[in-house]
Amino acid sequence: MTQTSQTFLGMPAASPEEQPHTGGWRTNVEVPQDTLRWGHTFPEGAHKTLANTQMRRNLGHATRTIRNKRQLRVDEMPDWEDLREAAEAVKFEVASRLPELLEQFEANVTAHGGIVHWARDAAEANRIVADIIKSKGIDDVVKVKSMATQETNLNEYLADEGITAHETDLAEMIVQLADDMPSHIVVPAIHRNRSEVRGIFLDRMGDAPEDLSDKPEELAGAARAHLRRKFLHASVAISGTNMGIAETGTVSIFESEGNGRMCLTLPDTLITLMGIEKLVPRYQDAEIFAQLLPRSATGERMNPYTSMWTGVTPGDGPQEFHLILMDNGRTKVLTDPIGRQALACIRCGSCMNICPVYQHTGGHAYGSVYPGPIGSILTPQLTQGLADDDPVHTLPFASSLCGACAEVCPVKIDIPTILIHLRARSVDVKRRLVPDMWDVAMNAATPVMSNGKAWLAATEGVKATRLIGRDGRIGALPFPASLWTRSRDLPVAPKESLRQWWKRTHPEGITPARSGLGAAQSTATKENR
């Protein structure tokens, strides 16, 4: 699984010139081979990321900023709810008519001089991209940030084939230079602060000015200078797409920096990798998503640049256009009557910005390039990893079900319902297998918990745990208690139980059973049986 960067915060560098500037920026994320399945469960991932206080500070600041901006821009729109309704209906239509829309789309791209390829999975998609690049006799390409290529781990694949793919989106470039993984689908370097970015540039960019400060303006300026030469000389570019239009064969990219336009316009050859769900039926439908996407994603009225192109335009832009239509699990998502809603996602990231779980654990905890609430429903469906031995089966449980994600979703994906549905599917898969330690423990505890005297005796025993707790928490315990404590801290038992407290504070002799509180307690106990 591991290829690079088994380096941890605070670890001394291998050589002095490797770490002259900050030393603090180094990643502790391994670049995985399967980008949807990094190999750890959510609890394991969260345990690691929660310890990174710098990351949590960066993330807290960034998600608060973007949430507030988004709300401001959404409040400006009197018809926001109507737009969401329309978007949901369009995406339902796409899922319902996917085969015919794909064929219509392909026919229109081809009619305008584009070349369409189909890829069943990530490996096939990567191979097609590499073959096109090799046919041009080059080993250096530029790339627009794209979730589809993240999903196929294209850069790693190309590197193995001797081809360097330069990420040109500022955040994606920061992630690439640091041998890191993205932690957000819109702002992949959201877990980094400015001084970390400065350190990464000075250590890894090669041509960063020695007196580079940590001002975002200066850092962006250094990236501009670094990338301009690459843009002007690149002959092949790779992109994803935000939306394909079946009726016209038009493909689009919504971006901010202009790196997208550079890649889409200047090279001779453009290769676009598109998930088959990224369609809309009609040109007119663009008016819905062009309003929902920027306000949801970055809290802007409109992103600075949007490009739309159809096949090839003689004399303007790339004269060879390859479009790869990729399945990679999407048709598996489509088989689930409830879960298939996840295919409506337009990758705006607003669900992760509002999610309290994401805000604390960060994107790396999810063990997939799709983090946050949408990742929790998309990843296990794309991989069909709902069995106990698959690390991604924990993702539908990585939620407090507060529902905020569904409220902000511009295409009205009912994420909480899908989370519960997938939890049920996961449990169904498990039922066919052996019971786990939780089931065994709960069954063993039942006689004690159903008998008042036995329970009282047991709770006396619990007080012994105060001996091993520090700071009010009990950390890792040996097996089998580790099944619980490896993912959660166990609070130390209180000094006295409710019954004991009652006895002490009510010396007049009113027993809990006769008071309102006691009555409520016994009712609850009854219901628990």
Add this chain to the structure above:
Amino acid sequence: MDAKTAILARAREAISRSQQGRPVRDIPRNYLRVGTDAPGSQPVVADMVEKLEDYSAKVVRAPKDAAILDGIDELLGDARSVVVPAGLPQAYKEAAARRGRTVREDSRQEPIPTLELDQIDAVVTCSRVGISMSGTICLDGEPDQGRRAITLVPDKHVVVLEREMIMPTVPQAVDVLGQNPTRPTTWIAGGSATSDIELVRVNGVHGPRNLGVVIAH
């Protein structure tokens, strides 16, 4: 079985299981399609200017032909070299050439090589349609707007936007663009910007760092 056949077969099979008789309904387009104010009307233009300035674009309002030419000259400022699309009105080309600026023409037939484009300070183009609600300007690559590369590589873009082509809403602009949907289209909302470092907006990364807009007539 080739990949296309396989994927389409999987999709059909999936839908047969998940659709469960749910019909595809007409898209409810109850959202605001047409604004209350007419395209190019005073409130729409005022809104456009406000949004553009919010993106830190420079705006000149030009009620007369002479004012358009002065506006182009003013917004080009100290640029020494200018690229123009071959189909730009002759008077605009002349305005671009004021103060001794060198002006080069570009077209699909005779494109300026990218590396030479990189040496040019500014570009002047027309535009197809504007959207006041979001301060967006759309170009569709016709001869008065030129190849996509010329509005991208120089550091300053001066664009002439016809007043009556400023639409209040996105749907009204999409209606205009939808008349020729397969043209290469670029929507511009302010200059190049990034928010990738700590969500701080930084103007100017790869595209033109300066956007000037002449609102004509």
